[in-house]
Amino acid sequence: MLDPKLLRSDLANVAARLARRGYALDVDRMKTLEARRRELQTRTEELQAERNARSKAIGQAKGRGEDIEPLLAEVSDLGERLEASSSELAEIQAQFDAIVTGIPNLPHESVPSGQDEEDNVEQHRWGTPREFDFTVRDHTDLGALYGYLDFELATRLTGSRFAVMRGPIARLHRALAQFMLDMQTRQHGYEEFQVPYIVNDDSLFGTGQLPKFGDDLFRLEGDQNYYLIPTAEVPLTNIVRDAILKADQLPLRMTAHTPCFRSEAGAYGRDTRGMIRQHQFDKVEMVQVVHPEHSYEALEEMRGHAEAILQALELPYRTVLLCTGDMGAAAAKTYDLEVWLPSQNSYREISSISNAEDFQARRMHARFREQGQKKPSLLHTLNGSGLAIGRCLLAVMENNQQADGSIVIPEALRPWMDGIEVINAPD
RNA sequence: GGAGAGGUGGUCGAGUGGUCGAAGGCACCGGUCUCGAAAACCGGAGCGGGUUCACGCCCGCCGAGGGUUCGAAUCCCUCCCUCUCCGCCA
Structure with a gap:
């Protein structure tokens, strides 16, 4: 939410800045x-x-x-x-x-103007996509080969856009989650949380999913206004809702591994095959609550925390600065990390790291008191995936596949895999 | 799920429908005292909003939302939450 006072005192300027992201005030x-x-x-x-x-x-x-x-x-x-x-x-x-409450955040001046993902700006690439001397399989075929990944079964259990993983692939999925959590907590200074996977409408208002984007959410039956979380950003960020923190408590660095549920109402027809776009996926999320003066340092830092995972897993990726038209409503500035997928011969989003500045804090009444200051001021909040586990899983599968369909486990992950080095056909 | 008791400021805890944003204690901040501290004493302190150049003035907030009334923390209704006991369960 924007400052109502700003809307009164500087309306024309606000409208101009919003126009840059295609919002007509x-x-x-x-x-x-x-x-x-x-x-x-x-x-x-x-x-x-x-x-x-x-x-x-x-x-x-x-x-x-x-x-x-x-x-x-x-x-x-x-x-x-x-x-x-x-x-x-x-x-x-x-x-x-x-x-x-429906006005999106003002884009940071460093954010390029643009319509959609075509106008995003690549920042840098890391790693070199591997050359294959055989025909690559996509993760769906790889998973089906030995029955480790079953979409038809999931369709029978539930419906479209769900997956059943079994055996070593299920194990790999768990290993990835543990690995990421351990890295964020041990090396990057995040505190681990276990949070509700169901939240109320106040929380979703706080982070900005409501009132405008309810269609993307799974709402529970009953009169309680309960929703499945679309991301752990919602419960983690709302931890500071209605709070007045002390300046010396900052920054707060929080992480959690949760499932995420998205109805993806607007995305039918996109990525119908495989587990790129599912109604349910796991993610390790990072959230930082920081002093307003330090939120852009924190953004760069968080981007590094997400990149570190991909580097450790030796997955080629590129970093993209989103243009104004491709950002989420709450974001003032967003980086996406896109991982290389050999089957698609392209980079696909695996992480999104955003600075919401005070946009969410204002909706949540999340404030802090500066030393010696009487009035509380709004905090800045940031969130980023560190990383999306399902997409990471398929990236590992596709990038590390061998001609026979076996999959080499990245070195860094093996301690979380009981030392398993290769996922092979079942015995 | 059944029965009961409660939700008041940072915290504890008063509060006969009328000057109550709310006594008092603790904690907190400032001051006096002190070499310094403690104690004691004096004083100050909530959040949001409107208006004003400003001092200030005004409005709202006692779990949430409605209602009764000239007037509601106080009475009525609905909901949420907490605690105790029983049941059930992981």
């Missing part, structure tokens, strides 16, 4: 609503003040044993006028809020 409507709001709020508060004063006077008169009938007569229509004014104010306020 209705400036005239905002001006009209704001003028109306101001008028109604002033009047409502005046009426409230009058009510308070008169009620107090009635109480005092009664205390002195005086006749309060005349005083009551004086306030007879006050309630109605107040009700009329305040309900109209609530109406205007609701319209204003509906717009404000």
Whole structure:
């Protein structure tokens, strides 16, 4: 959420910056609503003040044993006028809020303008895609070869876009998760969390999925407004909702391994084959809660924390700076890491690292108190995948495959695989 | 799931429907005292919003949302949460 004060004082400039990411702010409507709001709020508060004063006077008169009938007569229509004014104010306020809560974050000045992923800017590449002297299989074929990865079974159990992993592939999946968690906690200073996989609507509002992107979420039956988490970013970031931290507690570095559930309502028809785009996938997530002055250092740092995983696994990747049109609504700046997939002969997203600045903090009322400062100020929040485990699994499978369909386990991962070096056909 | 008791400021804890944003204790900050500290004493302190050049003034907030009333922390309704006992379960 943007600062409502900024929307009042610098509307034209805000609109211009939003236009850069393709968001058309209705400036005239905002001006009209704001003028109306101001008028109604002033009047409502005046009426409230009058009510308070008169009620107090009635109480005092009664205390002195005086006749309060005349005083009551004086306030007879006050309630109605107040009700009329305040309900109209609530109406205007609701319209204003509906717009404000739907406005995306302002892009950082270093973010290139652009429409979609075509306009993203590659920052650098790491590793060299391997040359194969045989025809590469994609992970779906590799998994099917020995029955370690079964999409048809998952379809029978549930429906489309789910996977069943078994034996060594299931084991590899677990190893990846453990490996990533251990790296983030032991080497990068994150605290490990185990969080609910179901959250309420307040949490989803806080991180910005609601109210606008509810279609991408799985909502639970019942009247509790419960949703399956689309990412651990939601529970982890909301840990600081409604909190006022002390400056010396910062930065907070949190990580968690969770499943993520996405209905991907807008993405049907894309990546229908394999486990690139699933309704359920596991991810190790990193979240940082930092002092506003340090959030861009933290962004670079987190990018490094995610890259370190890919480097350790010896997976070729490239780093991409997202353009304004490809960023999520909460992000001011986002890097994507894209891993090399031989079967697609291209790089595919495996991690996304964003600085939300105070966008989420404002929605969550997440603040901190600067040493010696009276007023609390908003924190900055960042999140990044470190990494998406399903996609990492398929990247390992495809990049490390051999002619017979066996898969070499990356060196760094072997301690988490009981020393298994190659995934072969079952005995 | 059944029965009961509760949700008040950083914390503990008062609060007959009327000057209550709310006593008091603790913790906290500033000051006096002290070589320094402790103790004692004095004082200050919540969050959000509106308005003002500013001092300030005003509004809202006692789990959440409704309602009754001139007036609600206090009365009524719905929901959420916590605790105790029983049952069930991992």
